[in-house]
Amino acid sequence: MFRPDTLALTGLLALLASIGPVSTDIFLPSLPTIRAAFATDLPSVQLTLSIFMIGFAVGQIVFGPLSDRRGRKPVLLGTLGLYLIGSLACTIAPDIGTMLAGRLVQAIGAAGPIVLARSIVRDLYNGPRAALELGRMGLIVGVVPSFAPLLGGVLEAQAGWRASFALMVIFAVIALVAVRWRLPETVRQRLAEPFTVGVVVGGFGVLLANRRFRSAVLLNSLGFGGIFAFISGSSFILQGAYGLDAVAYGVCFGLGAGAIMAGNFFGQRMTRRLGVPRMMRLGTSLMAIGGVAMAVLVTVSPLLPIRLGAAEVVAPYMVFMFGLGPLFPLAMMRAMEPFPDRAGSASSLLGCLQLGFGAAVGVGIGHALEIWPTAVPLALVLAVLGLGAVVVERATAGRSSPTPPSPAA
Secondary structure: OOOOOOHHHHHHHHHHHOHHHHHHHOOHHHHHHHHHHOOOOHHHHHHHHHHHHHHHHHHHHHHHHHHHHHOHHHHHHHHHHHHHHHHHHHHOOOOHHHHHHHHHHHHHHHHHHHHHHHHHHHHHOOHHHHHHHHHHHHHHHHHHHHHHHHHHHHHHHHHOOHHHHHHHHHHHHHHHHHHHHHOOOOOOOOOOOOOOHHHHHHHHHHHHOOHHHHHHHHHHHHHHHHHHHHHHHHHHHHHHHOOOOHHHHHHHHHHHHHHHHHHHHHHHHHHHHHOHHHHHHHHHHHHHHHHHHHHHHHHHHHHOOOOOOOHHHHHHHHHHHHHHHHHHHHHHHHHHOOOHHHHHHHHHHHHHHHHHHHHHHHHHHHHHHHHOOOOHHHHHHHHHHHHHHHHHHHHHOOOOOOOOOOOOO
8 A cells, every 4th residue: 555655645646636637638639520520519519628527526526525424445436437437438429419428427437536636635634744745746737637638639640539538448447456456545534424415515514614715715716717718718729720730739738737837846845935825926926917918919919010829828828827836736725724524525615616617617718719719718718817816815815714613413
């Protein structure tokens, strides 16, 4: 079994947490091909992303509280089994309806690994040590999905779009084996409350009553909305409006992932020197700068004598993502730290709300691109989200809520 404070355990948790992002990113270069293969419209193809995020969010609502009561490992094995079934369905899907059904099952299964990986960190570590572990996981999670679109583009070119889903099947089998034989159970004392709708909802009420939890969730949601806006629209913008091929698009996507990794690394090194509040302020400021810069560039570039091409989208997005690098682990730590007895529930609600918000942003981007097929809708959304993050951080800086007592079982 892997032990705490080892690179092996950190790596396993990071790989589990990356299942969801990889499942979204690896087939992004294939979206135009899937649209043509199934002879469907753009919003229907983009539903393969949005329905995944909805299932991903709903699954987290269930699996976090369930793992507080039944243990992390049994729930994790069950969710990985669901993910395997959904991936198989997508691999052999004959039409867009079957694809969407498979993506929903796949998403529900993928919800378990990411929410439980965060919960395991809270089981094992506290405070700044937990933020450090989340940051280290973030680096690895950034590496794996950053190569996913590039790999997906290569797979499509060599073997067709179904090859990406076949790779997800293999990934699911490897994860099942690793969890079964190498991951220890980390819940020291299982929550005695019954697993009923009323009790689970009451537990979520305890979390939402905490101002610190609410502000951290809102910051994470705004950041994730920016990521999903890019995920939903970038393949059509960069490949359609700017003429990039699937491999070049994968490289551009990887630059954004590299930026969040660099920001994460920067945050790990500088948080002790600057402090958590100043680092969170810096992160939200960079989000706003990136979003506003993209809006300005895509608006004025037609008037410039020299066109910047895809750089007017990719470069500002990298600034936005660099700001998210230190912000995400710090906000997650702030949301989960007050609730050691219900870390699964805190991780679930955090993930559900941010993913639900991201799915809504993705649907909006899809419809906006049908009307306005340029980079302007994406740029405006990122600018609003970045400025919104600055407002939330400024409004909540220095405020905190005492940890409320858990409700009686």
